Amino acid sequence: AQSVTQLDSHVSVSEGTPVLLRCNYSSSYSPSLFWYVQHPNKGLQLLLKYTSAATLVKGINGFEAEFKKSETSFHLTKPSAHMSDAAEYFCVVSGWYGQNFVFGPGTRLSVLP
Amino acid sequence: GAVVSQHPSRVICKSGTSVKIECRSLDFQATTMFWYRQFPKKSLMLMATSNEGSKATYEQGVEKDKFLINHASLTLSTLTVTSAHPEDSSFYICSASQGTTEAFFGQGTRLTVV
Numbered sequence: 001a002q003s004v005t006q007l008d009s010h011v012s013v014s015e016g017t018p019v020l021l022r023c024n025y026s027s028s029y030s031p032s033l034f035w036y037v038q039h040p041n042k043g044l045q046l047l048l049k050y051t052s053a054a055t056l057v058k059g060i061n062g063f064e065a066e067f068k069k070s071e072t073s074f075h076l077t078k079p080s081a082h083m084s085d086a087a088e089y090f091c092v093v094s095g096w097y098g099q100n101f102v103f104g105p106g107t108r109l110s111v112l113p
Numbered sequence: 114g115a116v117v118s119q120h121p122s123r124v125i126c127k128s129g130t131s132v133k134i135e136c137r138s139l140d141f142q143a144t145t146m147f148w149y150r151q152f153p154k155k156s157l158m159l160m161a162t163s164n165e166g167s168k169a170t171y172e173q174g175v176e177k178d179k180f181l182i183n184h185a186s187l188t189l190s191t192l193t194v195t196s197a198h199p200e201d202s203s204f205y206i207c208s209a210s211q212g213t214t215e216a217f218f219g220q221g222t223r224l225t226v227v
Contacts, residue, residue, distance in 0.1 A: 032215065043119070043206060043220035051215070090156065094215070101147060101208070101216055103157045 002027045002093045004104035012110040019078040021107045023065075023091030026072065033074045034092040035065055038106075044090070050074060061085070086111045115141045117209050119219025126197055126226055134192045134222045136207030142187035143209035147216060148180075151204040163190055197226040 007022040025031060035047040048059025055067040065076045074091060091104040116139040126132050136146060145164050149157040161177075163169035163184035171177045179201075181193040190209075194201050202225050208216040 034215070036218070041223065044218040046218075049215060101159070103149075105156045 002031065002102045004091050004093050004102055006089075006091050006104040006107045008107050009105065010108045010110065012112060013081045014112045015083055016080050019076070019081045019085065019109065021076040021089050021091075021109065023074045023076065023104060024072050025074060025091070025093045027093055032094040033065075033067060034094065035059065035063070035074075035076050036090045036092060038088045038090065040087075047076070047089075081109075081111045083111050083113065085109060115209075115211070115217040117143075117207065117217045117219045119207050119222055121222060122220055123223045124225070126224070128198055128226055129196055131193055131195045132197055132224060134194075134205055134207075134224075136190045136192070136209065136219050138188045138209040138211075138217070141209075141211050143190070144187065144212045145210045145216075146184055146190035147208045147210070148182060148190075148192050149206045149208070151206060151221075157206060160192075194224065197224070199226045202226045 003026045005024045013019055033050040036044040037047050038044050047063050048057045050057050050067045058064045063078050065074050067074050089107045094101045118137045118139055120135045124132055147162050148160045150160050151157050159172050160175045161169040161171045161182050163182050165184050165187050169182035179195055184190040204221050204223050206221040207219045210216040
């Protein structure tokens with residue numbers, strides 16, 4: 001069975017400061033991990049994905065995430081927040097062939113001017 | 114990249130009517146499609162998984178007679194909400210997989226039942 005925990009339901013940062021959104025996962029086998037962003041009343045946009053290649057994954061819009069197997073974590077970071085980053089972020093774990101695509105509960109990121 | 118188109122993006126219907134939502138993979142063949150429901154300020158909940166040419170597999174608690182899923186071709190899956198009621202109002206999202214560990218998401222459909 002797979003599961004995803006996003007430790008913070010809401011994160012608030014000031015514009016220009018770093019962003020850290022935390023994600024821990026549980027999986028019976030080597031997982032694929034994803035971060036998606038959802039702006040209000042919009043669909044999902046893939047930020048980045050880890051599929052057993054490099055453990056440090058760079059995504060779009062300056063985001064990156066590091067896969068740490070020993071900590072079962074896949075935290076999302078960005079050096080400097082922008083107002084347009086305010087959205088809901090979902091950490092997702094996938095098992096075999098896209099099956100069992102399990103979403104975390106989401107973290108709402110607010111960016112203050 | 115792979116594109117999944119979902120239509121309509123918004124629909125308002127009267128209570129008791131049925132609504133069909135389409136999910137199309139535009140540039141790849143989707144062996145598996147997934148349907149999710151998202152309640153306000155909540156995460157996505159998997160409703161069902163469908164493989165082309167076979168019956169959908171529904172998650173526990175999802176009424177298969179109410180949420181009819183058809184995956185008749187490798188590029189099209191439909192979700193029909195039958196006899197819709199206000200409590201069915203939600204954001205529905207589909208995704209499609211071509212047999213790898215990644216799935217591609219549609220833009221979502223906002224259903225409002227009045």
